[in-house]
Amino acid sequence: xxxxxxxxxxxxxxxxxxxxxxxxxxxxxxxxxxxxxxxxxxxxxxxxxxxxxxxxxxxxxxxxxxxxxxxxxxxxxxxxxxxxxxxxxxxxxxxxxxxxxxxxxxxxxxxxxxxxxxxxxxxxxxxxxxxxxxxxxxxxxxxxxxxxxxxxxxxxxxxxxxxxxxxxxxxxxxxxxxxxxxxxxxxxxxxxxxxxxxxxxxxxxxxxxxxxxxxxxxxxxxxxxxxxxxxxxxxxxxxxxxxxxxxxxxxxxxxxxxxxxxxxxxxxxxxxxxxxxxxxxxxxxxxxxxxxxxxxxxxxxxxxxxxxxxxxxxxxxxxxxxxxxxxxxxxxxxxxxxxxxxxxxxxxxxxxxxxxxxxxxxxxxxxxxxxxxxxxxxxxxxxxxxxxxxxxxxxxxxxxxxxxxxxxxxxxxxxxxxxxxxxxxxxxxxxxxxxxxxxxxxxxxxxxxxxxxx
Amino acid sequence: xxxxxxxxxxxxxxxxxxxxxxxxxxxxxxxxxxxxxxxxxxxxxxxxxxxxxxxxxxxxxxxxxxxxxxxxxxxxxxxxxxxxxxxxxxxxxxxxxxxxxxxxxxxxxxxxxxxxxxxxxxxxxxxxxxxxxxxxxxxxxxxxxxxxxxxxxxxxxxxxxxxxxxxxxxxxxxxxxxxxxxxxxxxxxxxxxxxxxxxxxxxxxxxxxxxxxxxxxxxxxxxxxxxxxxxxxxxxxxxxxxxxxxxxxxxxxxxxxxxxxxxxxxxxxxxxxxxxxxxxxxxxxxxxxxxxxxxxxxxxxxxxxxxxxxxxxxxxxxxxxxxxxxxxxxxxxxxxxxxxxxxxxxxxxxxxxxxxxxxxxxxxxxxxxxxxxxxxxxxxxxxxxxxxxxxxxxxxxxxxxxxxxxxxxxxxxxxxxxxxxxxxxxxxxxxxxxxxxxxxxxxxxxxxxxxxxx
Numbered sequence: 001x002x003x004x005x006x007x008x009x010x011x012x013x014x015x016x017x018x019x020x021x022x023x024x025x026x027x028x029x030x031x032x033x034x035x036x037x038x039x040x041x042x043x044x045x046x047x048x049x050x051x052x053x054x055x056x057x058x059x060x061x062x063x064x065x066x067x068x069x070x071x072x073x074x075x076x077x078x079x080x081x082x083x084x085x086x087x088x089x090x091x092x093x094x095x096x097x098x099x100x101x102x103x104x105x106x107x108x109x110x111x112x113x114x115x116x117x118x119x120x121x122x123x124x125x126x127x128x129x130x131x132x133x134x135x136x137x138x139x140x141x142x143x144x145x146x147x148x149x150x151x152x153x154x155x156x157x158x159x160x161x162x163x164x165x166x167x168x169x170x171x172x173x174x175x176x177x178x179x180x181x182x183x184x185x186x187x188x189x190x191x192x193x194x195x196x197x198x199x200x201x202x203x204x205x206x207x208x209x210x211x212x213x214x215x216x217x218x219x220x221x222x223x224x225x226x227x228x229x230x231x232x233x234x235x236x237x238x239x240x241x242x243x244x245x246x247x248x249x250x251x252x253x254x255x256x257x258x259x260x261x262x263x264x265x266x267x268x269x270x271x272x273x274x275x276x277x278x279x280x281x282x283x284x285x286x287x288x289x290x291x292x293x294x295x296x297x298x299x300x301x302x303x304x305x306x307x308x309x310x311x312x313x314x315x316x317x318x319x320x321x322x323x324x325x326x327x328x329x330x331x332x333x334x335x336x337x338x339x340x341x342x343x344x345x346x347x348x349x350x351x352x353x354x355x356x357x358x359x360x361x362x363x364x365x366x367x368x369x370x371x372x373x374x375x376x377x378x379x380x381x382x383x384x385x386x387x388x389x390x391x392x393x394x395x396x397x398x399x400x401x402x403x404x405x406x407x408x409x410x411x412x413x414x415x416x417x418x419x420x421x422x423x424x425x426x427x428x429x430x431x432x433x434x435x436x437x438x439x440x441x442x443x444x445x446x447x448x449x450x451x452x453x454x
Numbered sequence: 455x456x457x458x459x460x461x462x463x464x465x466x467x468x469x470x471x472x473x474x475x476x477x478x479x480x481x482x483x484x485x486x487x488x489x490x491x492x493x494x495x496x497x498x499x500x501x502x503x504x505x506x507x508x509x510x511x512x513x514x515x516x517x518x519x520x521x522x523x524x525x526x527x528x529x530x531x532x533x534x535x536x537x538x539x540x541x542x543x544x545x546x547x548x549x550x551x552x553x554x555x556x557x558x559x560x561x562x563x564x565x566x567x568x569x570x571x572x573x574x575x576x577x578x579x580x581x582x583x584x585x586x587x588x589x590x591x592x593x594x595x596x597x598x599x600x601x602x603x604x605x606x607x608x609x610x611x612x613x614x615x616x617x618x619x620x621x622x623x624x625x626x627x628x629x630x631x632x633x634x635x636x637x638x639x640x641x642x643x644x645x646x647x648x649x650x651x652x653x654x655x656x657x658x659x660x661x662x663x664x665x666x667x668x669x670x671x672x673x674x675x676x677x678x679x680x681x682x683x684x685x686x687x688x689x690x691x692x693x694x695x696x697x698x699x700x701x702x703x704x705x706x707x708x709x710x711x712x713x714x715x716x717x718x719x720x721x722x723x724x725x726x727x728x729x730x731x732x733x734x735x736x737x738x739x740x741x742x743x744x745x746x747x748x749x750x751x752x753x754x755x756x757x758x759x760x761x762x763x764x765x766x767x768x769x770x771x772x773x774x775x776x777x778x779x780x781x782x783x784x785x786x787x788x789x790x791x792x793x794x795x796x797x798x799x800x801x802x803x804x805x806x807x808x809x810x811x812x813x814x815x816x817x818x819x820x821x822x823x824x825x826x827x828x829x830x831x832x833x834x835x836x837x838x839x840x841x842x843x844x845x846x847x848x849x850x851x852x853x854x855x856x857x858x859x860x861x862x863x864x865x866x867x868x869x870x871x872x873x874x875x876x877x878x879x880x881x882x883x884x885x886x887x888x889x890x891x892x893x894x895x896x897x898x899x900x901x902x903x904x905x906x907x908x
Contacts, residue, residue, distance in 0.1 A: 012892070045827050045887050059827040305892045306885045327880035334884040343884060373499050373513040405889040406857055409864040409881075409896070416881050417871035426781035427863075427870050430788040430797060431760045433499050435859040438466070438759045442863070 002029070004075070005319050006092060006105035008082045008255070010034030011041060012305055013286030013312035014111035015063070018074045020316030028320055030074050031103065033094055035081035038135045039065050044305055046138040047166070050145070051173035057139055085110075085259050087279045107281050107319040110256070110269060111312065114249035114287035114303050119161065123222025129243040132166050144242065145177055156180060159231040159240035161219050163190030166246030168202075168337050171211050174244070175338075182212040182238050184219050184231065193333065195348040197364045197383045198397040202342055209338045214238075249303055251288040264290045266301035275315045275326040283319065285311035285326065294328035295347055295394065295415060296356035302331055330415040331395075334405040343408035346395025346415045348385060353394055358387040360394060361452040367441045369403050374433040380404050384411075384421070384445040391420040391453040396445070403435065410442055421446050421453060456483070458529070459773050460546060460559035462536045462709070464488030465495060466759055467740030467766035468565035469517070472528045474770025482774055484528050485557065487548060489535035492589045493519050498759055500592040501620070504599070505627035511593055539564070539713050541733045561735050561773040564710070564723060565766065568703035568741035568757050573615065577676025583697040586620050598696065599631055610634060613685040613694035615673050617644030620700030622656075622791050625665050628698070629792075636666040636692050638673050638685065647787065649802040651818045651837045652851040656796055663792045668692075703757055705742040718744045720755035729769045729780040737773065739765035739780065748782035749801055749848065749869060750810035756785055784869040785849075788859040797862035800849025800869045802839060807848055812841040814848060815906040821895045823857050828887040834858050838865075838875070838899040845874040845907040850899070857889065864896055875900050875907060 005021055007014045010032045018030045032039070042060040049057055068074045080096040091104045116131035118124060128148075130141050149156050156179045160167050163185035171181050183190070183206070189199035190206075190213070203213055220232040222243055230237040251268040262278045264270035269277060269284035273292065276283050286308035293300035311326040318324055332345040347353045353360040362385045370377030380400030386393055396411040398404055414424055425446040431438050439447070459475055461468045464486045472484045486493070496514040503511055522528045534550040545558045570585035572578060582602075584595050603610050610633040614621045617639035625635050637644075637660070643653035644660075644667070657667055674686040676697055684691040705722040716732045718724035723731060723738035727746065730737050740762035747754035765780040772778055786799040801807045807814035816839045824831030834854030840847055850865040852858055868878055879900040885892050893901070 042825055042827060042887065044885075045825060048828060048887060053829055054827050062826070304885070306882065309892050310880065325880075327882075329882045332882045332884045334886045334889055336886060336888040341889070345882070345884070371496055371499060372516065373496060373508050374502060375507055402856075403860055405884060405886070406860055407863070409861070409883045409894065410867045412883055413864045413867045413873070413878075413881055414871070416877070417868070417873055419867070419871060423870070424867075426764065426779075427867055428760065428781075428783045428786045428799070429863045429866055430786045430799070430859060431498075431758070432788045432790060432859070433496065433502060434790040435788055435795070438763050440860075440863065 003090070003104050003106035004029035004031050005107050005109070006103060007032045007109045007111060008092070009111035009113055009286070010039030010076060011043070011111070011113060011286070012308035014109065015040040015068065016309045016312030017109050017111065017285065017316035017319065018068070019072055020313045021320050022072050022074055024317055024322060025320035026073070032074060032076045033080045033082045034076065034078050036134065036136070037078050039068065039076060039078070041135055043134070046132055046135070047169035047173045049138060050142045050170070051176040057135060060135070082255060085255060085261070085282070087259055087261065087282060090281060105281070107283065109315055109319065110282065110284040110288060111286045112252040112255055112288045114251050116245065117248045117250050119219070119245060119247050121219055121221045123224065123228065124245065126222055126224045127227040128241065129222055129228045129245065131245050132170065141244070149241070155241055157182070157240045159184065159238060159243045160246065161231070161243065162246040162248070164246055164248060165335050168206070169335060170244050170246060171206065172336070172338055175209060175211065181210070182214060182231070182240065184214045184217050184233065186218050188216045190215070191342065193331070193348065194342060194344045195383055195397045197381065198342060198344070198399045201381050201399045202337055202340060205340045206337060249287065251301070251303070253288055264299045266290055266299060268301045270299065273325045274318050274323055275311050283315045285315050291326070292328040294330050296352070298356070300329065300331065302329055304333060330412050332408060332412045334408060339401055340399060341401065341404035342399045343405050344395070344397040345408050345412040346385065346393070348383065348395045348397050353385065358392070358394060359389055360385050361388045361449065363445065363449040363452060365445055365448050367444050368437055369400060369441070370435070371433050371437050378402070380441045382441050382445045384449045386421045386449055386453060388452065388454055391422055393419050393421050393424055396442070398441070407442060421449050425450055457558050457560035458483035458485050459561050459563070460557060461486045461563045461565060462546070463565035463567055463740070464493035464530060465497070465565070465567060465740070466762035468563065469494040469522065470763045470766030471563050471565065471739065471770035471773065472522070473526055474767045475774050476526050476528055478771055478776060479774035480527070486528060486530045487534045487536045488530065488532050490588060490590070491532050493522065493530060493532070495589055497588065500586055500589070501623035501627045503592060504596045504624070505630040511589060514589070536709060539709060539715070539736070541713055541715065541736060544735060559735070561737065563769055563773065564736065564738040564742060565740045566706040566709055566742045568705050570699065571702045571704050573673070573699060573701050575673055575675045577678065577682065578699065580676060580678045581681040582695065583676055583682050583699065585699050586624065595698070603695070609695055611636070611694045613638065613692060613697045615685070615697065615699045616701040618700055618702060619789050622660070623789060624698050624700060625660065626790070626792055629664060635664070636668060636685070636694065638668045638671050638687065640672050642670045644669070645796065647802065648796060648798045649837055649851045651835065652796060652798070652853045655835050655853045656791055656794060659794045660791060703741065705755070705757070707742055718753045720744055720753060722755045724753065727779045728772050728777055729765050737769045739769050745780070746782040748784055750806070752810070754783065754785070756783055758787060784866050786862060786866045788862060793855055794853060795855065795858035796853045797859050798849070798851040799862050799866040800839065800847070802837065802849045802851050807839065812846070812848060813843055814839050815842045815903065817899065817903040817906060819899055819902050821898050822891055823854060823895070824889070825887050825891050832856070834895045836895050836899045838903045840875045840903055840907060842906065842908055845876055847873050847875050847878055850896070852895070861896060875903050879904055
């Protein structure tokens with residue numbers, strides 16, 4: 001019998017690859033090993049499930065396993081964990097509830113995802129200390145909120161450690177559950193990839209929404225008997241009833257540790273432009289793999305959903321003999337904090353730009369989202385960067401209310417096509433009073449930044 | 455004394471040019487002749503002023519004349535009309551309330567704007583028949599609504615002739631004033647530049663909001679004694695109490711009729727890439743001038759605010775000796791119809807594409823604006839076009855609720871930079887559940903359209 005395609009991990013990258021491979025070659029056997037019991041789930045929706053805006057956790061599943069099995073004829077093996085890869089024999093070792101077995105493969109995709117980084121301080125194993133690792137942990141957090149904190153007279157204090165995406169989205173979620181929220185960030189500002197201009201604006205907004213922000217603050221430990229009771233910082237202890245740790249993620253690469261599949265400099269699996277590792281029949285995609293940053297020309301580790309889906313889909317084609325590149329990234333990201341929209345793309349940090357051979361210039365402006373006369377407008381704060389010598393657009397970070405997030409895509413598209421700031425200034429962007437001033441904030445930012453270019 | 459820069463027309467193009475010229479060369483005298491009493495006004499806001507969302511018409515003025523005069527030192531001459539241009543003598547003839555005089559110029563900018571097209575049928579001079587020519591007429595419409603139609607028991611029926619931007623925005627405005635709205639469109643669909651897929655979706659939405667749509671319907675005449683009383687169509691008369699005609703605009707070019715300043719094939723003033731006419735010291739910009747369509751490589755007439763502002767600003771620099779191109783257009787436009795956002799850019803019509811040497815392929819899809827699980831999402835219907843032979847992206851039209859309008863800018867940017875659909879499919883666009891599905895509707899449209907490309 002012909003050897004199957006084998007995929008390790010049943011979320012974004014893995015299921016995209018499996019679906020695309022079957023669509024392109026319905027005769028090919030495709031086996032997906034998933035150690036948990038969920039496939040193809042929207043982990044990005046967990047904060048909103050915990051907040052209560054999404055009622056049932058099953059709603060987060062885009063396509064249930066039965067459908068993959070019955071309609072798409074994909075052999076999904078839930079609760080089966082691949083424990084090792086044997087690249088020379090072209091087999092994987094699989095553990096299910098009662099046995100271990102070998103599965104041979106024609107092509108293999110490693111799509112094992114990422115896990116929360118465990119911080120180095122004490123107390124992370126106490127009860128009511130959570131990360132947001134997966135669906136199971138999401139369920140536990142919500143159950144804890146709904147069971148242990150249902151009494152309205154009770155203290156409800158959450159300590160959130162880490163001011164990244166998860167930390168901020170969870171601050172909104174706990175706030176929506178009437179918790180008193182304290183957020184601890186080790187660096188001088190939250191959201192470091194967005195630059196300090198955007199971060200400062202967001203910090204003000206978080207404080208306005210009642211979040212207690214502790215910036216530039218190292219957590220010494222979480223204290224408590226059995227249950228988390230407080231967070232120790234430099235000279236005080238902040239009492240808490242529950243703790244959420246979101247200090248970043250690391251790629252799940254344990255599985256390759258006994259192989260000579262190569263890791264890249266970022267610590268994630270090194271791949272070529274087709275998502276292929278140093279073994280021609282082994283691919284990697286999603287949060288366990290690197291991606292090529294178009295602006296630096298170097299491998300980058302930005303574990304986000306679109307990159308995973310896109311790479312998985314391309315590799316699905318490549319694995320059935322129709323080579324397709326996985327595509328590069330420019331580092332686009334957006335998030336919501338209460339009614340604020342926060343967006344970034346490209347290079348914002350001057351040191352990173354310098355490492356890539358650019359001399360960064362940067363301008364920050366605040367412009368209205370609509371003409372002054374049209375009701376409902378609000379400010380958008382936008383920071384744009386360019387290379388001083390060539391005028392090449394390098395990146396943009398922005399923050400504001402309605403209409404900010406999706407504006408970043410205009411800049412992302414421009415970055416993909418190597419656009420100069422003088423060119424961007426002359427783009428024919430849309431205008432009507434309900435949506436924008438005549439000069440969209442992006443055009444205005446480009447006009448202002450132009451003054452800095454040689 | 456050094457001859458001044460002279461600008462005919464004090465709205466978007468004219469005032470942008472005047473301001474920019476003064477900023478670049480504060481010593482230069484700049485005279486702006488404006489036959490009305492308003493300068494730099496947001497005519498695009500008039501429907502919302504009439505609807506009542508904007509209280510005072512003065513709010514539409516971005517910068518009052520005094521400010522231009524005092525702070526920017528621009529010599530604005532209100533209620534003074536330029537009646538002729540003498541290119542060989544380099545003078546213009548100006549008429550004010552009591553005299554005519556000659557004014558010489560160093561450089562001249564014609565920024566006379568456009569006027570509503572007068573339809574060929576009878577009854578357009580009856581009382582309560584309006585166009586939306588200018589601020590004055592906007593004021594009259596609102597006064598008429600507030601004075602003649604303030605009695606709540608009275609019939610309030612408006613007939614709107616023309617299903618373009620003005621017609622649709624005014625349908626919303628009158629509907630907001632509790633009028634029964636009938637809209638008459640001669641063609642089979644409203645909004646012809648947006649393509650029929652977008653038009654049909656919009657038509658359904660207008661009907662759902664109580665607008666009586668008469669498509670494919672020629673108006674024979676407006677009937678009435680003194681006041682408009684009905685609109686005669688093929689075999690019936692629709693009773694109305696007020697009429698708004700919005701059947702398009704034509705460039706105001708009467709002023710050049712006794713000169714040999716050249717008109718282009720579109721009927722607007724022909725200009726080069728610097729906005730210069732066939733006279734080296736005479737420029738034209740805004741709604742009276744052509745612009746270069748980047749996709750066809752030909753002159754086009756798309757009288758919109760950004761094009762006017764942009765061209766005016768560049769010409770302001772050029773006129774003081776710092777030549778700057780006015781930039782091309784891709785035909786981006788957006789409008790709102792109740793809670794619907796409608797957007798277009800590029801080439802949507804296959805015949806226009808063919809004339810420009812393309813073989814158009816087109817795909818229309820409907821996708822959700824957010825992941826299925828995130829509350830508040832709605833459908834976006836998106837039509838994307840490309841050249842079948844090269845895969846070059848040609849245009850996009852889309853319609854939907856929140857988050858649709860500004861998405862068009864991503865496509866506009868891509869059109870400016872000559873992007874193929876396979877490239878667009880791999881763009882790193884933003885994703886977070888509150889704003890978008892993992893694959894933004896633009897990416898999904900590109901994926902689907904890719905299947906049509908050779």
